[in-house]
Amino acid sequence: MRDALDKFNADRGRYPQELAELARERYLREVPRDPITERADTWSVISPPDGQAGAVSDVRSGAAGRGRDGSPYAEW
Secondary structure: OHHHHHHHHHHHOOOOOOHHHHHHOOOOOOOOOOOOOOOOOOOEEEOOOOOOOOOOOEEEOOOOOEOOOOOEHHHO
């Protein structure tokens, strides 16, 4: 999904306003499921750095809890 976000930005000069825009514009077939929650609607979106247009420049798992290594899922 991060590759699709980068390609979208490179092609359009901005990041998408929502993850669903990646699917509507055919950068992805569909918004993938978060591998931890197994749902497509639990992603935590990261806004682009200041001065860049759009609303989603990165994603992280929206799952609560920690992985086996002790790191929070929200950092994955």
